Amino acid sequence: SQKIEQNSEALNIQEGKTATLTCNYTNYSPAYLQWYRQDPGRGPVFLLLIRENEKEKRKERLKVTFDTTLKQSLFHITASQPADSATYLCALGRYGGATNKLIFGTGTLLAVQP
Amino acid sequence: EPEVTQTPSHQVTQMGQEVILRCVPISNHLYFYWYRQILGQKVEFLVSFYNNEISEKSEIFDDQFSVERPDGSNFTLKIRSTKLEDSAMYFCASSGDLAGQETQYFGPGTRLLVL
Numbered sequence: 001s002q003k004i005e006q007n008s009e010a011l012n013i014q015e016g017k018t019a020t021l022t023c024n025y026t027n028y029s030p031a032y033l034q035w036y037r038q039d040p041g042r043g044p045v046f047l048l049l050i051r052e053n054e055k056e057k058r059k060e061r062l063k064v065t066f067d068t069t070l071k072q073s074l075f076h077i078t079a080s081q082p083a084d085s086a087t088y089l090c091a092l093g094r095y096g097g098a099t100n101k102l103i104f105g106t107g108t109l110l111a112v113q114p
Numbered sequence: 115e116p117e118v119t120q121t122p123s124h125q126v127t128q129m130g131q132e133v134i135l136r137c138v139p140i141s142n143h144l145y146f147y148w149y150r151q152i153l154g155q156k157v158e159f160l161v162s163f164y165n166n167e168i169s170e171k172s173e174i175f176d177d178q179f180s181v182e183r184p185d186g187s188n189f190t191l192k193i194r195s196t197k198l199e200d201s202a203m204y205f206c207a208s209s210g211d212l213a214g215q216e217t218q219y220f221g222p223g224t225r226l227l228v229l
Contacts, residue, residue: 032216043118043205043220044157051216089157093216099170100145100215104157 002028004105006090012111019077021108023090026071028103030092033066035075038087038107047088048075080112116140118221120206126227127196135191135224137206145215146189147207148181150174151223157205163189196228 007022023033032051036044050057050066050073057064063076077084087109091102119138127133139146148160161171163181171179180192189208193200203225207218 034217036220041203041223041225043223046217046219049217091157096170099162099164100209100218101147101159101162101170101172102149102157102218103159106156 002026002092002103004028004090004092004103006088006105006108008108009106010109010111012113013080015081015112015114017080019080019084019110019112021075021088021090021110023073023075023105024071025092025105028071028092029068029094031094032092033064033073034091034093034102035062035064035073036089036091038089040087044089044091077110080110082112082114085110085112118206118208118219120204120221120224122224123222124225124227126229129198129228130195133193133196133226135193135204135206135226137189137191137221138187139189139206139208140210140219141187143208143210143219145169145209145218146181146183147209147218148191149205149207149220150202151205152202160191160204193226196226198228201226201228 004025034049035047038044048064061078065074087107089107090105146163151157161175162169178194203223205223206221209218
């Protein structure tokens with residue numbers, strides 16, 4: 001069955017540094033990959049979408065890469081701030097007619113220290 | 115900015131009781147979903163709904179579960195006879211038309227506790 005791993009359950013970095021989060025997957029061929037932010041007790045909040053034919057996407061301080069050969073996505077937050085502290089989830093999806101279910105990783109808890 | 119809303123935010127029920135979780139998706143969206151997240155675990159897909167019918171469901175979504183879109187705005191998840199292991203956060207999500215069906219917008223969730 002498909003497996004999605006997000007490296008390290010927790011990541012601690014200093015304010016101003018770049019946070020890099022990893023999402024690796026096996027036994028699956030996603031058409032797209034999304035990154036979400038989740039705060040405690042809240043629903044996931046969409047951040048970025050990248051499709052299989054795209055190598056890189058950027059949005060303000062966020063950057064995501066997608067390597068279908070390595071079966072890996074990297075998510076970067078530059079100039080990190082304490083307000084960026086949250087759990088970050090990667091989610092994979094495929095086009096399949098009338099369904100677009102997402103398969104989520106377990107998440108990486110990011111803590112940005114002031 | 116449009117958002118998905120869910121009610122109630124918290125629900126406590128006795129084992130064996132029926133619960134209905136309610137969601138109002140983003141108004142022009144066409145695809146609707148329910149996911150759940152057991153405390154400390156990952157978000158898991160339950161069911162997707164399109165054109166007034168279930169388009170896919172997971173193994174978790176057994177005969178105790180049902181979904182309905184009773185009118186043009188609400189989307190509900192019913193658990194007929196709750197079990198202890200149904201305790202979780204339940205998230206409703208919706209996504210747009212064919213041009214933007216990939217991105218799912220999630221509601222704040224309903225925390226269900228089965229005693």
